[in-house]
Every structure is written in C-alpha cells, then in structure tokens.
Amino acid sequence: MEFKHISVMLEECMNGLNIKDGGVYFDGTLGLAGHTKEILKRGNNVKVIATDLDTEAIRFAKENLKEFDGRFTLVHDNFKNFKSIVDELGVELLDGALLDLGVSSYQLDDRSRGFSYMAKEEKLNMKMNEESDFSAYDVVNGYSEKELYEVIKNYGEEKFAYNIAKNICKERQVQKIETCGRLVEIIDKSIPKKYGDQGHPAKRTFQAIRIEVNGELKGLAEAVKDIVFGLKKGGRLAVITFHSLEDRIIKNAFKELETDCICDKSLPICVCGKRREIELVNKKPIVAGKEEVDFNPRAKSAKLRICERV
Numbered sequence: 210m211e212f213k214h215i216s217v218m219l220e221e222c223m224n225g226l227n228i229k230d231g232g233v234y235f236d237g238t239l240g241l242a243g244h245t246k247e248i249l250k251r252g253n254n255v256k257v258i259a260t261d262l263d264t265e266a267i268r269f270a271k272e273n274l275k276e277f278d279g280r281f282t283l284v285h286d287n288f289k290n291f292k293s294i295v296d297e298l299g300v301e302l303l304d305g306a307l308l309d310l311g312v313s314s315y316q317l318d319d320r321s322r323g324f325s326y327m328a329k330e331e332k333l334n335m336k337m338n339e340e341s342d343f344s345a346y347d348v349v350n351g352y353s354e355k356e357l358y359e360v361i362k363n364y365g366e367e368k369f370a371y372n373i374a375k376n377i378c379k380e381r382q383v384q385k386i387e388t389c390g391r392l393v394e395i396i397d398k399s400i401p402k403k404y405g406d407q408g409h410p411a412k413r414t415f416q417a418i419r420i421e422v423n424g425e426l427k428g429l430a431e432a433v434k435d436i437v438f439g440l441k442k443g444g445r446l447a448v449i450t451f452h453s454l455e456d457r458i459i460k461n462a463f464k465e466l467e468t469d470c471i472c473d474k475s476l477p478i479c480v481c482g483k484r485r486e487i488e489l490v491n492k493k494p495i496v497a498g499k500e501e502v503d504f505n506p507r508a509k510s511a512k513l514r515i516c517e518r519v
C-alpha cells in the first residue's frame with residue numbers, strides 16, 4: 210500500500226499561520242504530515258504538537274518527519290481532547306494551530322479501510338481509529354430506520370434518505386449487510402435513475418455514515434473554542450473544511466468568538482461582559498486556485514478560514 214496525500218492549500222495555510230521562529234504550533238489532523246512538515250520547515254527551531262486518530266498516520270508521519278527529530282510530538286488522540294493533551298505536555302499557550310478536517314486520501318485509497326464506495330468486497334468499516342469498536346457495520350446493521358434516515362439526511366444532505374434507510378432495513382432482515390459493495394447496490398436501487406447525473410449515487414450516504422462512525426461533527430465547535438483559548442495573543446487558527454456542514458460549524462464558531470457584546474440593543478450599557486476573542490483574518494473563506502484543483506481535485510470543495518487571537 211502506497212501512502213499518498215497531497216496537502217491542500219499548503220501555501221495559503223502557511224501564509225495564514227504566519228509561522229514565527231521558535232514558535233510552538235498544534236496540528237490537530239496530522240495525516241501524512243504534509244502541513245506539519247511545512248510548519249517545521251518555515252521557521253527556525255519551530256516545534257509542533259500533532260494529533261491523529263489513525264495509528265497508521267502517526268507511524269508514517271514519524272518516518273516522514275525524521276529530519277526534524279526532537280522538534281515534534283505526535284499524539285494518538287482526538288484533537289477534541291486538545292486541553293488535556295497540551296496540559297499533559299506542559300505547554301501553556303501556542304503560536305498557532307491548524308485543522309485540516311475529514312479523511313485523508315490514504316484512508317480513502319486503502320480499500321481495506323472500507324471508506325470508499327469504490328470498494329466492493331471490503332467490509333463496512335470507515336473507522337479512522339482502528340482501536341475503536343464502533344464501525345460502519347454497526348451503523349448500517351444496528352441503527353433503527355429513523356436513526357439511519359436522520360444520519361443520511363443530516364450528514365449526507367441526501368434527498369433520498371428515506372428510501373435508502375427503508376431499503377437498508379428491509380435488506381438486512383434477510384441478510385446482514387457486510388460489504389461496501391452490498392451497501393452501494395442498496396443505495397443504487399433507492400435513487401431514481403434520472404438523478405444519476407449528480408455524482409456517484411453512494412457518495413452522500415458514505416459521507417454521512419463516515420461522519421457518524423467517527424463522530425466528526427460532534428464537539429467540533431467546542432474544540433475550536435478550546436483551541437482558540439489555547440492561543441497566545443496574535444496566534445492564529447487555520448481550519449480547512451471539505452463540505453458545507455463542517456464549514457457552517459466553523460463559520461458559526463468563529464462568529465460567536467468574534468462577537469463583542471451580546472446584550473439586548475435596548476440596554477444603555479453592557480451587562481453581559483462578553484468580549485471578542487478573535488479577529489477574522491479572512492472575511493470570506495479562501496478557496497484553492499484553479500491550478501491546485503486541476504492537480505488535486507480533492508481541493509475543489511476545500512474552504513480555509515483563519516482567525517487571530519486578540
């Protein structure tokens with residue numbers, strides 16, 4: 210298995226993070242360490258603390274970062290545990306942080322991980338963290354019809370979520386749904402053929418189940434806030450999202466942190482005491498240029514939002 214992942218908006222992230230010599234940075238989504246490596250390259254004696262749920266990523270990244278030995282700490286954990294991770298390492302405040310959300314190409318490309326609707330005989334898995342005991346199989350075979358409908362509708366924004374959930378439940382009464390290929394067949398027959406031009410019919414449902422299995426959206430806004438509170442004044446947080454559900458959460462979290470007083474406008478003086486914690490570095494999300502998208506189609510849906518601690 211070849212490990213491959215092209216880091217998205219690398220230059221834009223580095224410019225946005227404004228790397229400082231001697232700075233300490235947090236990369237919550239290490240992956241194959243493309244962004245981390247670049248952070249380490251950009252400043253003298255820069256240090257990085259990085260997390261990933263995937264032990265394979267950690268193992269590969271360690272090799273990839275060999276030349277920077279002593280300047281990085283890799284932690285197999287969820288970035289949502291940011292507070293306890295930095296506490297345990299005795300780090301006080303950071304100079305910057307990055308989140309490049311979602312799955313990596315190496316996870317999608319490794320058919321045995323069961324993330325891809327292109328995998329046929331592979332078991333339904335989709336776990337970023339192989340040590341977790343909750344997989345796509347449990348969602349597909351264990352959730353009630355209503356729960357399945359909600360996952361597929363809310364996390365996949367799938368118009369035919371009702372049909373898909375109903376057919377999954379019908380099919381699994383006859384035989385458990387074991388493989389990615391079997392699930393694709395069920396999705397395929399749940400979507401009228403005339404809607405077949407909107408990309409692969411299973412794409413949205415697979416995204417939805419993956420988000421559920423890995424709890425990707427739960428606690429994301431809180432994690433963003435924790436990370437912002439962990440930055441020095443002038444420190445920056447850059448977040449790359451790949452679909453509208455993630456982006457909305459980041460946009461709203463930034464908005465809340467950016468808001469000064471939230472008192473009723475009719476009050477003569479502020480009684481809430483809320484003060485803004487950040488300033489937006491870019492008002493509108495940054496998107497990848499045409500050249501990057503031509504070279505790496507995955508960058509097409511990416512949005513980069515950056516804020517600075519005030």
Ligand SMILES: C[S@@+](CC[C@H](N)C(=O)[O-])C[C@H]1O[C@@H](n2cnc3c(N)ncnc32)[C@H](O)[C@@H]1O
Pocket residue numbers: 214215216217237238239240241242243244245260261262263266286287288289309310311312313314337
């Ligand atoms: C898009 S990739 C990151 C790629 C990386 N920036 C690079 O340049 O190689 C996302 C990575 O984040 C990890 N990940 C996703 N959600 C996570 C979470 N909540 N905590 C820790 N790691 C997470 C995934 O396992 C995956 O390896």
